Amino acid sequence: MDFTWSQEQSEFRQRVRAFLARELPPDWEQVAEHGPASTGLTEFSMQFCQKLSRAGLLVPHWPAAYGGQDGGAWQHFIVGEEMWAAGEPRGGQYMNVNWIGPTLIRFGSPQQQARYVPPMAEGRALWCQGFSEPGAGSDLAGLRTRATPVEDGYRINGQKIWTSYAGMATICFLLARTSDDRKCGLAIFLLPMTSKGITVREIPSLVGRGDIHEVFLDDVFVPASARLGEEGQAWQIITYALANERIGIPRYALAEKILDRTVRYLQRAGDYSRGEVRQRAAQALAACRAAQLLSYRVIDQRARGLPPTADSSVGRIAVVAAERAVADFVAEFHLPALCGADPLSLAHHQRAITSGIGAGAAEIQLNLIATQFLNLPR
Amino acid sequence: MNFSFTEPQQVAADALAHMLARFRDRPVHTESYLSGSALDAELEVSGFHDIGADPDLGAVSAIDLVIQVTRLAPPVEIAASTLVRPRLCPETPRPLALVRSTGPVRFGAEARTALIATADQVMRLHVQPGDFESLTTLFAYPLAKLTDAARARAVPLEAADAPGLLRQYWEIGLAAEITGAMESALKSTIDYVTQRKQFGQPIGAFQAVQHRLAEAAVLLEATRWLTFKAANSGEPADAALAAGYAQDAARRVAYDFHQFHGAMGLTLEHSLHLWTYRLRTLLGELGGAAARFDSAAAAVWGNP
Numbered sequence: 272m273d274f275t276w277s278q279e280q281s282e283f284r285q286r287v288r289a290f291l292a293r294e295l296p297p298d299w300e301q302v303a304e305h306g307p308a309s310t311g312l313t314e315f316s317m318q319f320c321q322k323l324s325r326a327g328l329l330v331p332h333w334p335a336a337y338g339g340q341d342g343g344a345w346q347h348f349i350v351g352e353e354m355w356a357a358g359e360p361r362g363g364q365y366m367n368v369n370w371i372g373p374t375l376i377r378f379g380s381p382q383q384q385a386r387y388v389p390p391m392a393e394g395r396a397l398w399c400q401g402f403s404e405p406g407a408g409s410d411l412a413g414l415r416t417r418a419t420p421v422e423d424g425y426r427i428n429g430q431k432i433w434t435s436y437a438g439m440a441t442i443c444f445l446l447a448r449t450s451d452d453r454k455c456g457l458a459i460f461l462l463p464m465t466s467k468g469i470t471v472r473e474i475p476s477l478v479g480r481g482d483i484h485e486v487f488l489d490d491v492f493v494p495a496s497a498r499l500g501e502e503g504q505a506w507q508i509i510t511y512a513l514a515n516e517r518i519g520i521p522r523y524a525l526a527e528k529i530l531d532r533t534v535r536y537l538q539r540a541g542d543y544s545r546g547e548v549r550q551r552a553a554q555a556l557a558a559c560r561a562a563q564l565l566s567y568r569v570i571d572q573r574a575r576g577l578p579p580t581a582d583s584s585v586g587r588i589a590v591v592a593a594e595r596a597v598a599d600f601v602a603e604f605h606l607p608a609l610c611g612a613d614p615l616s617l618a619h620h621q622r623a624i625t626s627g628i629g630a631g632a633a634e635i636q637l638n639l640i641a642t643q644f645l646n647l648p649r
Numbered sequence: 650m651n652f653s654f655t656e657p658q659q660v661a662a663d664a665l666a667h668m669l670a671r672f673r674d675r676p677v678h679t680e681s682y683l684s685g686s687a688l689d690a691e692l693e694v695s696g697f698h699d700i701g702a703d704p705d706l707g708a709v710s711a712i713d714l715v716i717q718v719t720r721l722a723p724p725v726e727i728a729a730s731t732l733v734r735p736r737l738c739p740e741t742p743r744p745l746a747l748v749r750s751t752g753p754v755r756f757g758a759e760a761r762t763a764l765i766a767t768a769d770q771v772m773r774l775h776v777q778p779g780d781f782e783s784l785t786t787l788f789a790y791p792l793a794k795l796t797d798a799a800r801a802r803a804v805p806l807e808a809a810d811a812p813g814l815l816r817q818y819w820e821i822g823l824a825a826e827i828t829g830a831m832e833s834a835l836k837s838t839i840d841y842v843t844q845r846k847q848f849g850q851p852i853g854a855f856q857a858v859q860h861r862l863a864e865a866a867v868l869l870e871a872t873r874w875l876t877f878k879a880a881n882s883g884e885p886a887d888a889a890l891a892a893g894y895a896q897d898a899a900r901r902v903a904y905d906f907h908q909f910h911g912a913m914g915l916t917l918e919h920s921l922h923l924w925t926y927r928l929r930t931l932l933g934e935l936g937g938a939a940a941r942f943d944s945a946a947a948a949v950w951g952n953p
Contacts, residue, residue, distance in 0.1 A: 272658065272709045273651045274881045280650075345650065534950050544953040546943060553942035556949065557894040560887075561871035564878055571652045588867045640866055641859035645839055648851040 274564075283331075283346055287353040290326055294319060295360060303358030304614035306479020306621060307365075308436045313397065313481075316362030320394025323361070329394050330368055337376050337384070338392025344574040348521065348566075356524035358615050363398070363436035367391040369519045371398050371444055374512040378500045383461060387442070399436040401445035401462070401486060402509075404429065409632040411446070412454045412506070416488060418447040424494040425449075427460070427468075430487050437471045437484035440464055446509065449502045457505035461497045468492070478621045514579040516630055518569055518586040522622070523562035526597040529619045530555050533597075533605045536613075548604055555596035562586070562593035581644035584636035591627045598623035652874075654713075657705040662713050668695060672721050685725035689744070692718070698730045698743065708732070708880035712825045716873070719829025722923050724790045726756040728822025729764075732880075736814050737764065738773065738806060746776070747819055748795055749935060757781035757793030764815060765795075765803050771811040772803035789926040816944070817885050819935060820892035824876040827895035827931050831869045834906045834924035838862065841910050841921075852909070861905050868898035886948035893941030899928040900938065 276284070296302075302311050323329040324338075332347035333339025340346075351369070354361055361368065372391045375384055390396035407414035416429025427447055437443070443462045450456035464471075468491035474483045500508050534552050537543045565586040572582065598620050601608055608616035627633040641647045654662055672688050692698060701711035711731045718727045726744035734745055746760035757763070758781045765772040774780065780799035784792045808814070839862065842853030852858055872895045879887035903925045907914045914921045935941060947953075 272654055272877060272881060274878045276650060531950075534946075538950065543950070546939075549946035549950075549953065550939045550942040553890065553893060553945035553949065554897065554938075556945065557875065557890040557897075557942070560878075560890055561875055561894060564874040565867075565871060567650055568652050568874065571650060585867050585870050588864065589871055592867075634860065637860045637863040638856070640863035645835075645859075645862060645866055647839065647853040647859050647862065648843055649854060 274567075280345055280349065284349050284353065286326075287328055287350055290323065290328055291353060291357050291360070294322055295357065299360070300358060300613075300615040300618075303360070304479075304618050306482045306618065307359050307362045308438065308482040309480045310439065312360075312362045313436070313439045316360060316364055317395060317397070319360045320362075320364045322394075324392060324394040329361075329364075330372060330392050333372060333392065334376065337372070337388050344570050348570045351519075352521040352524040355521050356528045358525070358618055363440065364391075364394060364396070365520070366398060366400065366436075367396060370512045370516055374508060375499070377511065378504075378508050380496070382496060383499065387461065396442070397436055397440045399434050399440035399443050399464070399484075399486075401431045401434060401443045401447075403431060403433045405432050408433075409635050411509075411631070412457070414446060414448060414457070416445075416447045418449050418458060418460065418493070420449070421492070424492055424497070425460070427462070427488045427491040427493060430485065432483075432485050433474075434471075434484045434486050435482055437464070437486050438473055438481050443486070444499075446505055452503070454506040455503045458502045459499040459505045459508055460493050461499055462491070462493050466491050466493065478625055479618070513630070514583070515573065517583040517636065518566045518590060519630070521563075521566060522590050522626055523559045523566070523593045525615075525619050526594050526623070527556065527559040527563075529613075529616050530559065530597045530600060532613070533601050533608060533616065536605060536608070542604065551600055551604070555593070555600045558589070558593040558596040562589040565589045581639050584639040585644060587630075587636045588633060588640070591633045594619075594623040594626040654709070655705070657703075658710050658713070661700060661703075661706050661710050662717070665697065665714060665717055668697075669717060669721060672723060685723035688718070688721065688723045689725040692725065692727070693743075698727075699735065701731060702735055708821075708883070709877060712821070712877055712880045715822060715825035716829040716832070716876075719826045719927075720833045722920060724756075724927070726760070728826050729756075729819070732818040732822040732825075733764065733815060736818055737771065737808050737811055738762070741773065742775075746781070746793075746795075747815070751794075753784055753786070753792035754781065754795055755790045755792060755930065755934075757795060758783045758791055763795065763799075763803070764806065765800065766812060766815055766819075769812060771806040771808070771815050772800075773806040774799060774803040787922075787926060788930045789923045790930050792930070813885060816935075817888040820888040820941065820944075821876060821879050823931060823934055824872060824879065824888075824891040824895040827899050827928065828869065828873045828876055830924045830927040830931065831865075831872065831899065831902060834902070834921065834928065835862070835865055835869060837919075837921050837924065838865075838906045838909050841913065845911070845913075858909055862909070865902045865905060868902060872898050884948075886945055889941050889945035889948055892935065893938045893945055896932045896934075896938035896941060899932040903928045903932070 330339045331342035335341050404414045418425040418427045445460045445462045449458045468489040470487040472485045476483050569583045569586050715728045729745035730743045742761040744760045746754050746757045746763040748754050748765040760776050763774040781793035786792050845852050875891040879891040910921050
């Protein structure tokens with residue numbers, strides 16, 4: 272048992288940090304304030320990710336044949352920690368890095384790979400994820416968007432909602448129904464967002480400007496060649512794709528940074544002399560460290576090539592608790608941070624609201640822990 | 650970064666589990682706390698208290714030892730002997746009682762040495778009969794009070810950074826003990842809610858119960874890994890964070906474990922109280938979670 276980094280891992284992290292120090296502009300935190308899907312951050316991320324790619328730091332964990340360096344699970348996570356702690360300058364492209372690219376590499380046709388993987392590896396593609404619907408959130412298999420076979424392809428009708436990045440994404444990883452079978456009746460389509468019949472409407476929200484959308488699909492034609500895998504294979508594919516996403520974002524990394532920054536502010540303001548400030552700060556820090564260790568435990572298993580287990584659900588619950596502890600600490604003891612004094616703290620606050628909701632309600636993870644980790648009766 | 654035992658650590662863990670097997674799953678019926686003397690003697694003879702001194706095993710195996718022993722019903726003084734004694738006073742006779750305030754002290758009556766934390770030093774007392782007055786208690790440990798006369802006989806312990814080391818390894822041991830007790834309490838609760846039926850189904854199938862136990866499992870796993878990390882890093886801040894987190898977790902889960910056992914958990918016949926009253930003793934040690942978090946804040950961000 273060992274909780275230290277290897278020299279190679281430490282050097283890799285330093286490379287990532289040096290890159291960030293070099294490439295993030297002085298007003299970066301004002302850019303980051305408006306959420307990962309805002310126009311400003313998306314435009315910034317398009318340039319930033321291309322530089323990141325040229326530095327070999329965008330997809331180091333991908334296979335070399337697809338633009339990566341066979342770097343493995345820890346390199347992937349180290350990049351994720353540093354990027355998230357910086358305010359996620361990759362914007363929505365983190366999804367390409369974490370799961371869209373790897374899923375296409377695993378399940379895509381040669382034509383799909385040739386068309387979509389290089390732009391992702393080069394940092395110049397923005398996707399959105401067409402999963403949630405008004406009637407299908409955590410219960411994703413209840414989705415109703417219908418793909419009806421027509422000559423040479425499908426006609427898609429339905430509605431998606433809460434779709435991040437839809438306003439600027441050029442392609443959608445879309446889940447639609449080809450038959451009434453709940454899980455076996457689903458298929459995935461790689462749908463260009465310029466297709467005729469797509470309407471995107473932004474939903475004003477608490478989580479940053481331009482972040483969530485409704486996407487209406489009105490008789491949208493998609494060629495058969497845009498289907499990923501077979502009809503009915505979608506559930507298997509997204510289970511693979513999202514197995515790692517329960518702890519895909521190292522959210523505790525920004526939480527700890529904001530906590531540290533807030534405590535240092537409170538020291539200067541004289542509030543650190545209050546016992547409750549110190550105690551609550553350390554309590555939140557312990558929550559961040561707990562989330563970090565339980566996430567690392569999952570990465571350790573992934574790095575050994577072990578299959579995903581309910582440990583990732585345990586990690587996710589700890590991550591949600593950590594973000595909440597820090598967001599609550601800031602709101603309680605340093606409200607000015609959320610009223611203009613600290614844009615990155617506001618960005619953290621907004622992202623923390625989504626922590627237990629994005630990727631499915633955290634309560635679903637509690638169900639999984641109960642039945643798969645504790646073996647409680649169903 | 651490696652969350653598995655090394656091969657020597659695994660061998661030690663397996664050997665310990667084998668040795669402890671005969672203390673496990675014994676029928677428990679107790680009016681107050683059990684005697685841990687047989688278990689203590691076995692650990693003493695087999696030399697397990699020195700496990701942390703083996704360079705191949707280190708503090709990680711010492712933590713595993715404390716967790717495995719604290720899972721068992723008989724209470725034995727294990728954390729101080731395994732984690733504190735080798736660092737502060739390896740030649741001193743054990744068991745050890747760790748004393749901070751004038752309140753009840755775990756293992757006081759059976760201790761041969763007491764270490765007393767004062768504001769700026771550690772005092773050592775070679776315990777004589779009558780130094781500790783045993784307390785009658787429901788709590789799952791033997792508790793006793795140090796007499797003023799005995800306290801006056803203690804002499805300063807000459808060791809580099811004795812107060813810091815005592816606090817750090819007391820905290821790590823405390824977190825490991827809470828891990829072991831939480832594990833057994835959670836296991837007892839899972840067993841109970843799986844077999845107890847109401848409204849035609851096991852009560853463990855109700856989501857209200859499942860979610861709270863799932864949260865308890867997260868608190869337990871977090872406590873476990875924070876403890877191993879603190880042992881492995883040797884950083885004072887990690888020790889204080891682990892202890893604070895553990896005490897906070899103990900406070901949150903002890904109520905739920907009783908709640909889900911219903912009236913059965915109120916009986917002395919059922920072993921649940923051994924674990925929950927152990928947790929309830931531990932959650933106030935060293936001043937409780939708030940004091941530990943204060944200590945962690947000082948280690949990370951400095952004194953106020």
